Amino acid sequence: MGFRNISRKLNPWTAPIGGDEQSARLVEAAGATVDADDEYGWRRLSGDASRDLSPLSQDRMRETALYLWDANMLANRIVELPLAYMLAEGVELRTSDPDMQEAITRFWRDPINSMDVKLPKKVRELSIFGEQCWPTFVNEVDGHVRLGYLDPALIATVVVDPDNPEQPIGVVTVRDRKGQVRRYRVIVNGPESVFTSRTRDIRETFADGDCFFFTVNDLSVSRRGRSDLRAPADWVDGYDQFLFGEIERYNFLRAFVWDVTLAGADEEKVKKRAREITAPPPGSVRVHNEGEEWKAISPDIGAYESAAAGRLFRNHVLGGSTIPEHWFGGGGDVNRSTGDSMGEPTFKVFSMRQRFVKHMLEFVGCYVIRQKLIAKRGEPDWWDERLAVEAVFPEMTARDTTKYAAALSQVVTGVMIAIEAGLLTEEAGAALIASVAGRLGVELDPAAELEAARTQAASRRTRQAEEDVFPGPAAPAAGDEA
Incomplete structure (x- = not known):
């Protein structure tokens, strides 16, 4: 954060000739407040690009992205479908240490954290905003x-490690109404000491607190994440406009005109008859001789071509x-077999996205345990086994076990x-059997199972x-008395 220094100096236009500083009139220097560049003096290892x-x-x-998620059904499904498959059944954070599990559970159920409620929102916004x-x-x-x-809209700058550009080290916010900037580490x-x-x-210099910062759809030298809807944004909007155009076209399809042919007129x-004639109301009867022919004409909008384009x-x-x-909603040439493979x-x-969310939750869980250990005993080693946390997700889909059961018997x-x-x-045979059993959701240690089977x-x-x-x-044989 920059500092504003208000200094006083001599005004050369009012100082008396001879340089009498004691009698000189003093004025305040004018200037603008400028934040110093956080990385001034450092050269990026990744270059200037x-x-x-x-x-x-x-x-x-x-x-x-936010507008499309809110107003466009196709864009909404692009965000919501992965979210439903990942989190619809919930997720748990587990650790092997009972004391640490208590800290994790307390964090998860905290009335402010409310992770069961807020986690889907956080993952949804990760997809929409990219960070x-x-x-x-x-x-x-x-x-x-x-x-x-x-809010990602309040992030002004993400500062990275000058020695490792893929590692963010600080987040600087935009100025608030009071002109203040927050700097989170x-x-x-x-x-x-890892730095x-x-x-x-x-x-x-980032003294306003600590923060977690996660990004998706970025590169190693990117500082900010990108939305899942950035690439398809123009196309989903164009698809929406196409459908609205088709609605107008189908409204024209319902319209028709009466074409009247007068034989030998x-x-x-023709002009006289045009002044006399009126369009018949629905359900009415029109009587005329063979010299007058009535025909209802509707526009041909090419509905098949529209369906193919859509x-x-x-x-x-x-x-x-x-x-x-x-x-x-598009069936196409799909049956159950091709649907499974597709x-x-x-x-x-x-x-892949679930794995990243898993990393996020385990990273947060590790931090929760670290803070408990720091409060009791001081900073633990980063390889301390008590810091191990596992985020457990349910299966995305109901697994079809029939083919794996048949394969297990054959193996x-x-x-x-x-x-x-x-x-x-x-040993190799036990490993083969364990690999197929894993497809059924049963994880086996081949060496341990083989030893137990021999015992x-x-x-x-x-x-x-x-x-x-x-x-x-x-x-006793059947029929014998006791």
Whole structure:
């Protein structure tokens, strides 16, 4: 943040000749307040080429994306469909330490945080705006964490590490009504020693609190994120305009004119008849002789061509967003088999975004645990096992297990044959079976399962040998008396 220095100096026009400073009239210097460049004196390792949008383009992108999400059904689905698949069933943060789990649960259920309610909003806005900034408020006594929210429109500058341009270190806001600027330090789950000394000096100037800062659709040298709707914005708007045009065209389709042909009439008779004739009301009867012919004419709007054009525009947008046509009311040539295969690329893209959201939540959870440990014992090591947090998401779709069940049976049979033939080790066979079991949602450790199976097999052989040496009493035959 810049500092305004109000200084006094001699006015050369009013100072007396001879340089008598004591008798000189003093005036205040005039000037403007200018914020110093946060990275003055540093040379970017990535060069001078910018990979970000201009501030004006960034603002326009946000406003356009928000408008399209709110007013355009196709753009709304591009944002809401991934959100529903990722978060419709909820998400949990888990850790193996019971004490740390208590801190995580308290953070999640805090009446201000309300993560079950606010998380979908945060992920939605991450998609719309391309970035999220959450200032944090930490209780210094017990380390409890609460999250705030900073509108991306209020972010003026994101400062990056001069030694590592892909690492943001601070967020500077625009000036408020009082002319004040806030400087938030971007959270890194580790001690300040992970940065170089000059980077630490820059981070010390961000003294208005800490914040989380996440971006999507960006590059390594980008400072700001980009909306999921930036690329398809013009196309979804064009598709909307096309549909409104089709509505007007279909209104014309409902209109028609009466074409009246007068046989053998000259121009004077045609004009006379035109003055006399009126359009018949609906359901009325028109009587005329063979010299007059009435015909209703409607415009030909080419509805088939319009349907083909509409499908072309819609699929261009949906294809760019990796969403199948039949997910947006267009059946096309789709059956269940092709529908399943067409959905796989979509779920891969959704999984990539879910993985990023998973990272966000685990990063926040790690920070929550760090603050609790700092309040009790001081700064923990960044590799401390107690900091391990897992965000657990449910399956995106109901998994079709029939084909994997059939595959498991075939793999088990094949593995047994290969082991008996000496073509495969038991360890490799267990790994093959575990890989197929994973498709059914059962995670197995091949080495541990093989060891446990050998132990159980040895126990069964021992028990069988004991039964052979000391057989028990024979069961009574049917009909025998006790």
